[in-house]
Amino acid sequence: MSPGPAPVTAEHNPLRHPDDKRLPRIAGPCSMVMFGVTGDLARKKLMPAIYDLANRGLLPPGFSLVGFARRDWADQDFSKVVHDSVREHARTPFREEVWRSLAEGFRFVPGAFDDPDAFQLLARTVRKLDDERGTGGNHAFYLSIPPDWFAPVCEQLKASGLSDPQPGTWRRVVIEKPFGHNLESAQELNEIVESVFPADSIFRIDHYLGKETVQNILALRFSNQLFEPIWNANYVDHVQITMAEDIGIGGRAGYYDDVGAARDVIQNHLLQLLALTAMEEPVSFTARGVRTEKEKVLASLRLPEDLATATSRAQYVAGWQGGEPVVGYLDEDGVAQASRTETYAALKLEVDTRRWAGVPFYLRTGKRLGKRVTEIAVVFKRAPHLPFSSTSTEELGKNAVVIRVQPDEGVTMRFGSKVPGTQMEVRDVTMDFGYGASFTESSPEAYERLILDVLLGDPPLFPRHEEVELSWQILDPVIDYWSRTRTPPQTYPAGTWGPPEADEMMRRDGREWRLP
Structure with missing residues (x-):
């Protein structure tokens, strides 16, 4: 045994x-x-x-x-x-x-x-x-x-x-980051750096992986019998991973217009969060153990065949943010009027493993969205049988575990509960855990943790070149498809939650984006 x-x-x-x-x-x-x-x-x-x-x-x-x-x-x-x-x-x-x-x-x-x-x-x-x-x-x-x-x-x-x-x-x-702008450039960069330093002396910084809540994904899953038995396709309907920013590009047009939302965020941050959410339990929490399981997930990712219906890209136009009028992307200093760079990107992925077969993972990121938030929402299937009248549960949604990475680090669980009164009425409620309220110790800033890990030579939170290249293998076909299509990016007003195309992508599957 x-x-x-x-x-x-x-x-x-x-x-x-x-x-x-x-x-x-x-x-x-x-x-x-x-x-x-x-x-x-x-x-x-x-x-x-x-x-x-x-x-x-x-x-x-x-x-x-x-x-x-x-x-x-x-x-x-x-x-x-x-x-x-x-x-x-x-x-x-x-x-x-x-x-x-x-x-x-x-x-x-x-x-x-x-x-x-x-x-x-x-x-x-x-x-x-x-x-x-x-x-x-x-x-x-x-x-x-x-x-x-x-x-x-x-x-x-x-x-x-x-x-x-x-x-x-x-x-x-x-x-x-960025570790290249596509698979080919990432491989060239890896070859150059690894010709100078051995692989275990190269630390690729993704500051998101230094956040306390990101590290807590593994603690939540593997130290609690409560979650792991239902963390699979038998119970999970889908997973949404969101990184939304309420700011524009600021003075970064020179960088951002060459990169876009998908390369800037999905290739590294969101695919790393997906890997941590979907990975199997490692043999140990050493660098090698954690990386091995993350690489298995990234190698098993699959894009749908029809990228027209499984991806979305858009640019923000003028709107309102925090009660103030803001300009659109094409009116930002340094952005060309003909730019087709996306400030919003969303896509659907499948994880071809026994645990996750048939469970879609939806990723989205964007500038000038409704609020600043990064979260992982694991949304569960509806109960197979509800012994209540339809009116009692008309507003009842699906159970969910939401891991908030920023800004209010913590975990929220959504479930149905009876409304006080003589009638059997069930309504969605939330149970919330916040780091700030539960621990007297303050969480270290991500770069504190990552710099100390570099000096200690402790590399489990740093992606190796295999993870970087596997991530580009997923994203490159999406970028290539967008570059081939002649239709410009859709638009969305600043301060909203993205383009109608992204909502339609979810509706085709009978789902909808969470409103954080």
């Missing part, structure tokens, strides 16, 4: 927050070299996350941060940039003693991403940190830069020897 899954213990369970253990996981001697320190991501997320980790006592005393950019800065100029970012965006209180200790390890190297001399200077800088700060030869390189620069930077890291660790030390690289 099979021994079954290995028990999940605090020692090897990567899904528990370090502060929950008796002894928190603290990174060993190391530094991080950050490329792209002048960008919004570094300023608003990465630098504050590093300070918050230090404030929580999760970084080693000699931790050092090296900035690399085409700026004529000295070390103190870089320190001022980090200080301002921390003051404005850090989640934990500013403590002078923590800041002084952290700032002692700040260094700055000026140069271009393709400048060999600058990388030689960078190599000398990190060697000095090993001597002066005790970083031990352990260095992570964070590429917070446009994807076109991934390959040149990796090649310079290799040429300068920065990617080659000495025995007993490590070198790691962190890459932000």
Whole structure:
């Protein structure tokens, strides 16, 4: 008889927050070299996350941060940039003693991403940190830069020897999405990066996977006998995964108009959420165990044959958001009038496994929608027999378990309950669990968790190149179909929930989108 899954213990369970253990996981001697320190991501997320980790006592005393950019800065100029970012965006209180200790390890190297001399200077800088700060030869390189620069930077890291660790030390690289713009480019990128760093030293950041609620999907499913027995096609009618934003593209037209909603969100965030929702129980919660089961799901995904009725794309037009008038996508600064880039995308997928045969998974994402929300809704089949009169249950819907990823992290269950009174009247009610109300500990920001995992070498939340390529294999046919069709994207007014075409896609199946 099979021994079954290995028990999940605090020692090897990567899904528990370090502060929950008796002894928190603290990174060993190391530094991080950050490329792209002048960008919004570094300023608003990465630098504050590093300070918050230090404030929580999760970084080693000699931790050092090296900035690399085409700026004529000295070390103190870089320190001022980090200080301002921390003051404005850090989640934990500013403590002078923590800041002084952290700032002692700040260094700055000026140069271009393709400048060999600058990388030689960078190599000398990190060697000095090993001597002066005790970083031990352990260095992570964070590429917070446009994807076109991934390959040149990796090649310079290799040429300068920065990617080659000495025995007993490590070198790691962190890459932000997008991981290519289609399958072919993703394969080319993977080949370049893996020619410089071994696969287990490459960390592809999808910040959604660092969110506490995303990690709780596996805890919800596999630590509760309540859910797992009904988490299958015998009981589930369909699954909806939604990532809606109430903002427009802001000043990102140069990036967004080349990418669109499907590449920006579905290829990574939503397909990862689908994989976590549909995967089988892993043998263990190690990186390999979790990845193996996610890859099985992604390999089993199937698009319907008729993409005209199983997909939807649209652009937002002028409307109202938060009581204020807003312009349409084609009127945003930097967007061409002839642009056919979608700001809304939806599609239907099937998971060809015994567990999920016949259960459709509906994915949707969009800008300028009704509200900001990310959720996974597992909608169950109706009860096979209702011993009530039709009038008693006229408004009764389907049971559902809704996992809210953001902004109000938690889980909601919808079920039928009797209305108080002398009549037998049943109505839908909800039972709600919220992280903020149930736990006194605050959840770490996603980048805090992910950066710490990089420094610890703990990779279960980071997709490997197999997952990236399997995701592109699903999305490429959809993008190709949209590019071949001559009809422009449908439109939807800003502040609404998308185009009529997406609603019709659901109605054909006898279903409707949830209103979050």
